[in-house]
Amino acid sequence: MTKTIAILPGDGIGPEIIAEAVKVLETLQHSFGLNVQLEEGFVGGAAIDATGYPLPAETLALVKKADAVLLGAVGGTKWESLEISRRPEKGLLGLRSELELFANLRPAILFSELANASTLKPEVVADLDILIVRELTGGIYFGQPRGIRTLDNGERQGFNTLVYSESEIERIARVAFDSAEKRQKRVCSVDKANVLEATELWREVVTRVSEDYPNVKLSHMYVDNAAMQLVRAPKQFDVIVTTNMFGDILSDLASQLTGSIGMLPSASLDAHNKGMYEPIHGSAPDIAGQNIANPLATILSVAMMLRYSLNETKLADKIEKAVKQVLRDGVRTLDIGKNAVSTSEMGDAVVAALLK
Ligand code: IPM
Numbered sequence: 001m002t003k004t005i006a007i008l009p010g011d012g013i014g015p016e017i018i019a020e021a022v023k024v025l026e027t028l029q030h031s032f033g034l035n036v037q038l039e040e041g042f043v044g045g046a047a048i049d050a051t052g053y054p055l056p057a058e059t060l061a062l063v064k065k066a067d068a069v070l071l072g073a074v075g076g077t078k079w080e081s082l083e084i085s086r087r088p089e090k091g092l093l094g095l096r097s098e099l100e101l102f103a104n105l106r107p108a109i110l111f112s113e114l115a116n117a118s119t120l121k122p123e124v125v126a127d128l129d130i131l132i133v134r135e136l137t138g139g140i141y142f143g144q145p146r147g148i149r150t151l152d153n154g155e156r157q158g159f160n161t162l163v164y165s166e167s168e169i170e171r172i173a174r175v176a177f178d179s180a181e182k183r184q185k186r187v188c189s190v191d192k193a194n195v196l197e198a199t200e201l202w203r204e205v206v207t208r209v210s211e212d213y214p215n216v217k218l219s220h221m222y223v224d225n226a227a228m229q230l231v232r233a234p235k236q237f238d239v240i241v242t243t244n245m246f247g248d249i250l251s252d253l254a255s256q257l258t259g260s261i262g263m264l265p266s267a268s269l270d271a272h273n274k275g276m277y278e279p280i281h282g283s284a285p286d287i288a289g290q291n292i293a294n295p296l297a298t299i300l301s302v303a304m305m306l307r308y309s310l311n312e313t314k315l316a317d318k319i320e321k322a323v324k325q326v327l328r329d330g331v332r333t334l335d336i337g338k339n340a341v342s343t344s345e346m347g348d349a350v351v352a353a354l355l356k
């Protein structure tokens with residue numbers, strides 16, 4: 001049966017990196033029998049320009065009927081003066097909550113060919129393979145009440161709410177433990193339980209869930225310490241499970257261990273493995289339109305899509321092998337090396353490696 005993939009390029013470098021991922025998908029279609037149909041939609045600033053809304057009804061209908069979603073990136077200076085509820089980022093957050101994509105998997109893997117691209121010493125990061133499991137539809141990103149209010153004395157006050165219910169914690173903990181069972185069987189739960197009640201409950205529930213996974217070793221770490229440990233000795237981690245905001249911050253940090261944020265893919269999954277796949281980096285307006293962005297995070301996101309949502313493990317392996325091959329061949333975009341090739345040349349190199 002033909003599966004539908006919604007393609008949402010978004011803003012900034014989004015359209016450039018998505019074009020390369022689409023090249024890869026089309027190669028799989030034409031040469032390796034992948035039976036998919038690609039349907040494009042607007043999201044973010046591009047959608048605001050076209051329709052006035054960051055997540056238009058047509059796009060929502062498209063992603064709801066699709067089997068998987070591939071997203072570039074959203075946001076840019078052009079839309080920064082809009083009220084927060086109408087900004088491009090709301091399109092992304094709306095997709096996550098409308099599709100109930102509560103589990104965000106962000107692997108930080110160092111390709112050995114890039115050991116020298118990291119700002120950390122090669123021996124600290126060599127063979128690094130961490131999986132950050134970020135809760136994606138709750139916490140302070142979505143908690144109510146929120147807003148900016150004016151106090152009696154005329155001063156304005158901004159406020160947000162960090163809130164987690166037991167069921168939200170339990171389901172993300174299960175994703176982390178299930179993932180750990182297929183890896184090194186270690187989960188580190190990151191919280192701020194010494195200060196924040198919401199994460200005191202987080203720690204309690206994760207501990208309770210761990211009783212169902214006797215083969216997995218659970219540890220806990222405060223988020224400040226986790227940030228330090230990730231830079232000091234990142235290889236101590238296998239799976240990290242954490243809240244929406246802590247996961248946002250720690251995954252950017254982890255990306256630098258691997259050399260470049262341009263290398264890190266992600267999967268955002270619902271309870272039935274329907275997913276949205278996107279690079280963890282943003283729309284990078286400063287380099288947009290120059291054909292210099294690294295498309296590998298997006299191409300590796302396609303591999304995650306094939307693995308998690310489309311049940312095409314062999315094709316996923318193929319893409320990852322092709323990416324390794326181009327890195328071994330010394331092909332580099334600007335963020336990971338000298339004598340850099342362009343975005344589209346990198347995409348072509350991956351396609352050529354696939355067809356070899
Ligand atoms: C990410 C991004 C988003 C987030 C932004 C663009 C809303 O930083 O996916 O990590 O904060 O979740």
Ligand code: MG
Nearest residue numbers: 248249252280
């Ligand atoms: Mg982020």
